[in-house]
Amino acid sequence: MAVHMERTPFHPGEQAIHKLLRIPPRDNPTWAGLPPALAYRVAASPLVAFGALDKQGRPWTTVWGGEEGFAGPLGSGVIGARSLVDGRHDPVLEALLLLDDGRMDDDGKGKKEEGNEGYQITREELESGRGRLMAGLSIDLATRDRVKLAGRLVAGRVDRAGEDEAGHDDGVADVQVAMLVEESLGNCPKYLNRKAIHPQVPAPQLVSDTLPLPPQALDLLARADMFFLSSTDGRSMDTNHRGGPPGFVRVLSNTDTTDDGGVCLVYPEYSGNRLYHTLGNLHTRPLTGLCIPDFVTGDVLYLTGETAILAGADAARLLPRTKLAVRIRVTAARFVRRGLSFRGDVVDYSPYNPPVRRLAAEMATAGDAATGDDGQTGSEDKAVATAVLVGREIITPTVACFTFRLLVPRRRQRWWRPGQHITLDFSGELDVGWSHMRDDDPGSLNDDFVRTFTVSSVPGGGGDKSDEEELRDGAEMQITVRRHGPATGLLWRWNMKVPLEVPVLGFGGQEGFLIGGDGAHQNGGRNKKKVFVAAGVGITPLLAQAPGLLAKGEEDVTLLWSLRGEDVAFAVDVFERIEGLAGRTKVFLTGDSVDAAIVNKMEALGGQVIRGRIDPEEVLREGGGGGTKTTRYYLCTGSEMMKVLLGWLEGEDVVYESFEY
Known part of the structure; x- marks a missing residue:
C-alpha cells in the first residue's frame, strides 16, 4: 500500500x-x-x-x-x-x-x-x-x-x-x-x-x-x-x-x-x-x-x-x-x-574533514607559516600580482622547483623578505563549484584552493631589498615543493607550452624566522649560534637566506636536515646551488631507497651523511650542550617531528614555523 x-x-x-x-x-x-x-x-x-x-x-x-x-x-x-x-x-x-x-x-x-x-x-x-x-x-x-x-x-x-x-x-x-x-x-x-x-x-x-x-x-x-x-x-x-x-x-x-x-x-x-x-x-x-x-x-x-x-x-x-x-x-x-x-x-575520520582552521589571533601569535598544498593561512582575497609559470625543474620524483614571473599592477607591492612565503590562488583552475557529495575527491568540497609556499629564491636574484623598495614588474621568484595535493599536482602536470597564470594574494611570514635578524621576536638573536633543523622541504625557508648569510661570513650557522633516501638528489641540488652550505650540514637519511652514487656526490660537496633519524644528543650537541641560552634553534618540520623537537628543546631559545592548520 x-x-x-x-x-x-x-x-x-x-x-x-x-x-x-x-x-x-x-x-x-x-x-x-x-x-x-x-x-x-x-x-x-x-x-x-x-x-x-x-x-x-x-x-x-x-x-x-x-x-x-x-x-x-x-x-x-x-x-x-x-x-x-x-x-x-x-x-x-x-x-x-x-x-x-x-x-x-x-x-x-x-x-x-x-x-x-x-x-x-x-x-x-x-x-x-x-x-x-x-x-x-x-x-x-x-x-x-x-x-x-x-x-x-x-x-x-x-x-x-x-x-x-x-x-x-x-x-x-x-x-x-x-x-x-x-x-x-x-x-x-x-x-x-x-x-x-x-x-x-x-x-x-x-x-x-x-x-x-x-x-x-x-x-x-x-x-x-x-x-x-x-x-x-x-x-x-x-x-x-x-x-x-x-x-x-x-x-x-x-x-x-x-x-x-x-x-x-x-x-x-x-x-x-x-x-x-x-x-x-x-x-x-x-x-x-x-x-x-x-x-x-x-x-x-x-x-x-x-x-x-x-x-x-x-x-x-x-x-x-x-x-x-x-x-x-x-x-x-x-x-x-x-x-x-x-x-x-x-x-x-571522515574523508570530508578539511584541515583545522585556526583563529586569526592564533595565527598572529604563533606566526603564520609557509606551508605546502594543505596549508590554511592568510585571509587576503584580492590579488596584488599575477604569477606566470615559466619554469619547472623536477629534482626528485616528488620534489620540484617552479619558477614564476610576477606581473605587478600599478599598486605598490614590496619585495618579499628571505624566508617568507607567497600565497597563490589556484581556484580558477581547480574549483569546479558546489556539489553535495564528492566521494572521488571529498577534500575538495571545502577547499578554496588557496595555497602558501615558501619562496626559495633570493629577492631580486641576489642582494638585499629594502622594505621600502617596490617589487618590479617581471621579477622572477621560485618555490621548491613536494608533490602533494591538487595544487602541486596541477603544477607537475601542466603543459609548459600553455601559460598558467595564478593570482598572488600576498607575501607573509613571521619576523622571528629571519635567521640572525633583529625582528620583533629575536631578543638579540643576531649574536647567537644558529641551528636550523629541517625535515624534507622544510629547508625552503633557509634556501633564500643561506646565500646572504654565507656571503656575510656567518660562521655560526649549522643545518641538521632529515631527508628520505629517495630525496637525496634534493640535497645535492641545494648544495650545488648554494656554495658553502654543504660544509655546515649534517644530512640524516632515512629509508632504504638510497642511491650510493648520489650520496658519494653529496659527501664530495662537503656534506656529512648520517644514516638514521635525528636524535636529541645530536641536536643539543650542535647547540653547545643545552641550557646555555647561547644558541637559537630554528625548526621547520612536520607536526609530529615538531612535537618531539620541542620536547627535546624545552627551555631553549626556539623559533619555529607552525604547520597546525
Whole structure:
C-alpha cells in the first residue's frame, strides 16, 4: 500500500539565509511526519541527541542511548526512547520532565492512570498539538547514518535508577519519553567520524555550572571532533550535529566579564546540503544549545548562548580562509564528569574533514607559516600580482622547483623578505563549484584552493631589498615543493607550452624566522649560534637566506636536515646551488631507497651523511650542550617531528614555523 507523505516548505529564516548565500530555489526535502523508512533508521541507531527549550526559552541539547534499539517507533508518527541518563544535571531532561526541585513535572505529559507509575499517550494529546517543543537526531556513527526529528513531547517518565554505597540517590535516572514527530529528514554522512559505540552506566559529577569555562571543558573543546546543537524559530525545533577534525571548534575568549569578551566560541560551517535549517533558525532566533560529548571519558559539556552568523569577510576576519561561520557567546554552561550513558572508540575520520582552521589571533601569535598544498593561512582575497609559470625543474620524483614571473599592477607591492612565503590562488583552475557529495575527491568540497609556499629564491636574484623598495614588474621568484595535493599536482602536470597564470594574494611570514635578524621576536638573536633543523622541504625557508648569510661570513650557522633516501638528489641540488652550505650540514637519511652514487656526490660537496633519524644528543650537541641560552634553534618540520623537537628543546631559545592548520 502506498503511503502519501507531505513535504514542509522553508520558513522565512531559511529563505533569508538562502538569499544571503545566493542559493538557487529548491523544494524543502523535509517530510511532514515520519516515513516508515526513517523510523527504521532511528531504531537502528545507538544514539539520539535531543533538544528542548528551558523556561527562559533557551535551547539546550543532550545525547542519550548507548546501544541499538533503545529508541524506535511506538506507533504512527511517534518515537519512543528509554535510557539511563544523568538525572541531576542533564538540561534537556530538566527542561522536558523535571521541576526545579528535580520532581517529575506531569503538566501536559499525559494521563496518569490509577495504579500505574507511567504516563500514557492519549489521542487527545496527539490531535491537540499540546506538549513541549523538542527535536531529535538519531545517529549511527558506525555507518555514518543520521535522521533529524522535530515535534513535541507527548509522554514521559523519570525513575531513580540506583543508589550509591551509602544508600543515597546516585544521580542516575531511568527516563522514558515519547515524541510526536511532526517533521523528519534523513541526512548525509559527511563530517561524521566513525566510532564504535557501547553502553556505560553514567556516574555524574558536576564539575562546574558557572562561567568562565573550567580547564577540563577547554581541554574537551580542543579535542572534540563533533558536537550536537539545537535551535528554534519559535514554531518548531531543529537538532543536528557538526563534525570535523579534532579542534575544529575554536575558543575566541574565556573570561568572566563581557567587557573582555566573556565566553565566546566560533566554528566553521562546512559545505553541506545547502538547506540551512539550523542557520535559518539562528537567523530568526539567534540562540543555540550545544552538547559536546567526550566519547573516551563520558564527560560532557552543555552550553547555551547567543549566536551570530558570519559570512564572507566577517567570517574570514575571525577564521581566515573561512566563508561561513557561527559565533556563540555562551550565557550558561555545565561541565559534568562521566555524565554520559555510552563510550565510543574512534574507527576512522571522515574523508570530508578539511584541515583545522585556526583563529586569526592564533595565527598572529604563533606566526603564520609557509606551508605546502594543505596549508590554511592568510585571509587576503584580492590579488596584488599575477604569477606566470615559466619554469619547472623536477629534482626528485616528488620534489620540484617552479619558477614564476610576477606581473605587478600599478599598486605598490614590496619585495618579499628571505624566508617568507607567497600565497597563490589556484581556484580558477581547480574549483569546479558546489556539489553535495564528492566521494572521488571529498577534500575538495571545502577547499578554496588557496595555497602558501615558501619562496626559495633570493629577492631580486641576489642582494638585499629594502622594505621600502617596490617589487618590479617581471621579477622572477621560485618555490621548491613536494608533490602533494591538487595544487602541486596541477603544477607537475601542466603543459609548459600553455601559460598558467595564478593570482598572488600576498607575501607573509613571521619576523622571528629571519635567521640572525633583529625582528620583533629575536631578543638579540643576531649574536647567537644558529641551528636550523629541517625535515624534507622544510629547508625552503633557509634556501633564500643561506646565500646572504654565507656571503656575510656567518660562521655560526649549522643545518641538521632529515631527508628520505629517495630525496637525496634534493640535497645535492641545494648544495650545488648554494656554495658553502654543504660544509655546515649534517644530512640524516632515512629509508632504504638510497642511491650510493648520489650520496658519494653529496659527501664530495662537503656534506656529512648520517644514516638514521635525528636524535636529541645530536641536536643539543650542535647547540653547545643545552641550557646555555647561547644558541637559537630554528625548526621547520612536520607536526609530529615538531612535537618531539620541542620536547627535546624545552627551555631553549626556539623559533619555529607552525604547520597546525
